[in-house]
Amino acid sequence: MKAAALVILLFAAPASAEENLTSGLSQDSVEITSNYAGTDIVVFGAVENPSDNAIGDVVVIVRGPDTHMTVRRKDRIAGIWINDARARLVLPSYYFVSATRPLSDIAPRETLNRYEIGLANLHADTEASDGDPAPYVAALIRTQTRAGLYRENASGVEMLSRTLFRVRVPVSAAVAPGSYNVEVYLFRDGAVASAQSWPLFIDQTGFERRLFEFAHGWPLFYGVSTVLMAILLGWGSTFFFRRRS
Numbered sequence: 001m002k003a004a005a006l007v008i009l010l011f012a013a014p015a016s017a018e019e020n021l022t023s024g025l026s027q028d029s030v031e032i033t034s035n036y037a038g039t040d041i042v043v044f045g046a047v048e049n050p051s052d053n054a055i056g057d058v059v060v061i062v063r064g065p066d067t068h069m070t071v072r073r074k075d076r077i078a079g080i081w082i083n084d085a086r087a088r089l090v091l092p093s094y095y096f097v098s099a100t101r102p103l104s105d106i107a108p109r110e111t112l113n114r115y116e117i118g119l120a121n122l123h124a125d126t127e128a129s130d131g132d133p134a135p136y137v138a139a140l141i142r143t144q145t146r147a148g149l150y151r152e153n154a155s156g157v158e159m160l161s162r163t164l165f166r167v168r169v170p171v172s173a174a175v176a177p178g179s180y181n182v183e184v185y186l187f188r189d190g191a192v193a194s195a196q197s198w199p200l201f202i203d204q205t206g207f208e209r210r211l212f213e214f215a216h217g218w219p220l221f222y223g224v225s226t227v228l229m230a231i232l233l234g235w236g237s238t239f240f241f242r243r244r245s
Helices: 002-016 109-114 134-146 206-217 219-244
Strands: 020-025 029-032 039-048 057-063 066-077 080-092 095-099 125-129 150-153 164-171 178-188 191-204
Touching (some): 020 178, 039 178, 134 150
Antiparallel strands (some): 039 164, 066 080, 080 125, 178 191
16 A cells, blocks of 8 residues: 555656655665675755745655564463464564654544554564464564664764755665665655655675575475585595694
8 A cells, every 4th residue: 555655646746736855865775795894875955936935844654575574472381481372464574764853743543554664664464363463563673773784873863954854765685775865855744745766776786696696596406406415515625634643
């Protein structure tokens, strides 16, 4: 529903709103190599034809590819803590949102929920759940936040002038490869006045890419080769240390 609403808005907003949004990315692709330790991309833009002296609010969102994640709940049974109930959910592997001020001051909850703006408004597809999935979704969001994969910054949009803005988006070494989506919204009086969307590609390159393709394309051979490599390395190290002693 959020994707359909955004597509409609992207086509409708420029024709109906005098106040338009222009934005871009410092780079549209990130290459993950063996020494990749994270980087930042910059989302920048400007508000064209502001309707009055005070422009609206800017919100920037970066969403990673959806991923299937399992959340388990520990219960104490016979004095032992064990994994008992579980839920299998589909959520973005990465989520970043930054705004000019707190989201609750920018738009009503219904609007934020419609476009899934803010961690509290993320929609999770539930594939399986032992009971109400809401606690599992909340726990997963907390886990992703601690891992640095979910971020919400109420004042991360830097206004360079009255109409120019930029946002630094951290891309940690733990992000998943795939196609990401960068969304930029301009809010006026609690409603979306303009919006733009850009693709961002994060992918492995070089030896890491070939290894990834081999592991996923030939999982049996990959497993056998890793076992054989471990055996050879173990035998080689034993032989080496015997010779030295």
